[in-house]
Amino acid sequence: MCYQVEKICSMTIVRTFFLYILFVAILISGMGCATLPNVADKIDEAPSAKATQPIVSSKGLLSLRQSKAIMDRLKRSVDPTDILERHLAVVESVTESPLMKGNKVVLLADGKGAYAAMFKAMESAKDHIHLESYIIEDDETGRKFADLLLQKQEEGVQVNIIYDSFGSMNTPAAFFQRLSDGGIQIVEFNAINPLKAGGKWGLTHRDHRKILIVDGKVAIMGGINISKVYSSSPLRRRQDKKAAIHWRDTDIQIEGPAVAEFQKLFLDTWRKQKGAALSERNYFPDLKESGKALVRVVGSTPGETNRIPFMMYVSAISFAEHSIHMTNSYFIPDEQIVKVLADAATRGVDVKILLPGTTDSQLAFYAQRHYYSGLLKSGVKLYEHSTSLLHAKTAVIDEVWSTVGSTNMDSMSMLTNDEVNAVILNKEFAVEMEQMFVRDLADSRQIQRDEWNKRPVFEKARSWFVHLFSRWL
Numbered sequence: 392m393c394y395q396v397e398k399i400c401s402m403t404i405v406r407t408f409f410l411y412i413l414f415v416a417i418l419i420s421g422m423g424c425a426t427l428p429n430v431a432d433k434i435d436e437a438p439s440a441k442a443t444q445p446i447v448s449s450k451g452l453l454s455l456r457q458s459k460a461i462m463d464r465l466k467r468s469v470d471p472t473d474i475l476e477r478h479l480a481v482v483e484s485v486t487e488s489p490l491m492k493g494n495k496v497v498l499l500a501d502g503k504g505a506y507a508a509m510f511k512a513m514e515s516a517k518d519h520i521h522l523e524s525y526i527i528e529d530d531e532t533g534r535k536f537a538d539l540l541l542q543k544q545e546e547g548v549q550v551n552i553i554y555d556s557f558g559s560m561n562t563p564a565a566f567f568q569r570l571s572d573g574g575i576q577i578v579e580f581n582a583i584n585p586l587k588a589g590g591k592w593g594l595t596h597r598d599h600r601k602i603l604i605v606d607g608k609v610a611i612m613g614g615i616n617i618s619k620v621y622s623s624s625p626l627r628r629r630q631d632k633k634a635a636i637h638w639r640d641t642d643i644q645i646e647g648p649a650v651a652e653f654q655k656l657f658l659d660t661w662r663k664q665k666g667a668a669l670s671e672r673n674y675f676p677d678l679k680e681s682g683k684a685l686v687r688v689v690g691s692t693p694g695e696t697n698r699i700p701f702m703m704y705v706s707a708i709s710f711a712e713h714s715i716h717m718t719n720s721y722f723i724p725d726e727q728i729v730k731v732l733a734d735a736a737t738r739g740v741d742v743k744i745l746l747p748g749t750t751d752s753q754l755a756f757y758a759q760r761h762y763y764s765g766l767l768k769s770g771v772k773l774y775e776h777s778t779s780l781l782h783a784k785t786a787v788i789d790e791v792w793s794t795v796g797s798t799n800m801d802s803m804s805m806l807t808n809d810e811v812n813a814v815i816l817n818k819e820f821a822v823e824m825e826q827m828f829v830r831d832l833a834d835s836r837q838i839q840r841d842e843w844n845k846r847p848v849f850e851k852a853r854s855w856f857v858h859l860f861s862r863w864l
Contacts, residue, residue: 425806427698427725430481430705437481444479447489449648449680461492465685465791468818472789473710475816481706482687482814486699490687493680494647496815498823502621505611505642506532512605512644513539519549519672521604521657525558525597525797526616529566533617537566541573549670550575553660555598556582558616578666596693598660599797599808601642602653607676610653612811613642613795614720614784636749639779639831641718643795643813646681652688656811684817689796693807700798700812701805705731707788714741716828717786721799722746722759723861728800729762733769745831748775754857754864755801761858767840774835784812787824792816802862
């Protein structure tokens with residue numbers, strides 16, 4: 392990964408584009424003509440919002456009367472919003488993952504907190520540990536994970552790991568061989584080496600999920616990879632240019648019935664990737680209700696009809712009535728996302744979007760800025776984070792609907808990656824999400840429309856040109 396964050400000259404940009412042209416040629420063959428679904432059609436086809444959406448408990452499907460009682464209590468805790476009726480009806484019509492009650496959800500608002508929670512969960516494991524991550528690096532953090540996982544395997548806990556071949560391409564084979572030699576079962580997702588692919592080969596289908604499951608009872612997920620970049624501290628002032636860049640990201644820890652849905656995703660990926668036969672373990676223990684949050688696990692795989700995170704975002708934004716506070720690390724949205732955000736701001740919704748001001752991808756950064764003018768004109772408020780490299784993918788809408796996950800607002804996440812988000816319906820958790828958002832805004836710079844329109848012509852042209860390649864950034 393590139394950690395260069397200073398302004399690069401125009402000649403460097405040109406050279407970078409030549410490299411991208413070669414990469415894009417390969418991507419085109421893999422992405423083909425895939426398109427995102429028209430969410431407006433899905434909204435029209437969805438069942439009536441007046442129909443009660445079924446909720447699942449630890450004991451199974453609740454009656455419609457019980458489900459309605461739960462939703463009525465939630466509605467009474469917030470101002471009226473269509474996101475608790477019409478949006479839920481849309482999502483329910485396109486996913487098999489149920490809305491589940493009785494979950495405890497803990498917000499892990501930085502890498503240090505997330506890693507501490509991960510290690511605590513892994514240390515307590517008695518039966519199995521499942522780790523799925525886009526990036527697992529051979530650095531101080533990666534080796535700490537490896538050491539503990541090997542220790543747990545030696546204690547009799549079965550450890551199974553899925554890592555993405557492209558995301559972890561800089562990790563030496565010896566790192567994973569050590570784990571394998573210790574008895575840990577490993578799957579390399581969609582090997583980038585054609586000789587190891589064993590079938591259909593392509594670069595575009597990546598496993599971008601980040602999930603840790605312990606004993607089938609605890610799941611930790613979000614946007615945090617296994618890498619030391621999440622372990623440093625934010626810099627209030629960028630005076631020391633040699634200091635490590637802090638990566639600002641978000642995870643959550645879930646206990647309760649929803650954990651089984653993460654387990655299903657992990658095991659389904661293992662099966663599709665033809666992983667070795669798993670030893671018999673208690674992968675689906677009885678899960679007691681641990682909290683009050685309603686949770687839906689939103690997973691996706693490549694295809695035009697099952698891009699559920701995309702449909703989730705578009706419909707949630709479409710039905711927002713009061714506020715949309717979104718944080719996203721790679722913001723290169725398609726026209727549907729741009730339209731619903733602009734429409735929301737136009738109808739008076741408080742739309743604030745927090746974006747990176749420091750990045751590991753200059754091209755994605757330039758493409759991101761192409762969308763500012765139109766969004767600012769519609770009344771959307773835009774902010775760029777200044778003390779960290781922003782890598783989170785979260786949103787909180789109408790102070791009751793929240794999501795945390797791995798899905799970026801770009802074509803790769805929306806079209807070709809395996810992604811996962813958790814949707815949380817809970818007033819108390821939404822308040823925590825709002826507080827986190829406010830803290831991040833304090834470390835950010837608001838983009839003012841008048842100043843933005845006066846930026847140099849070269850900057851305007853650069854962003855316009857880069858956005859032409861946005862499908863492959």
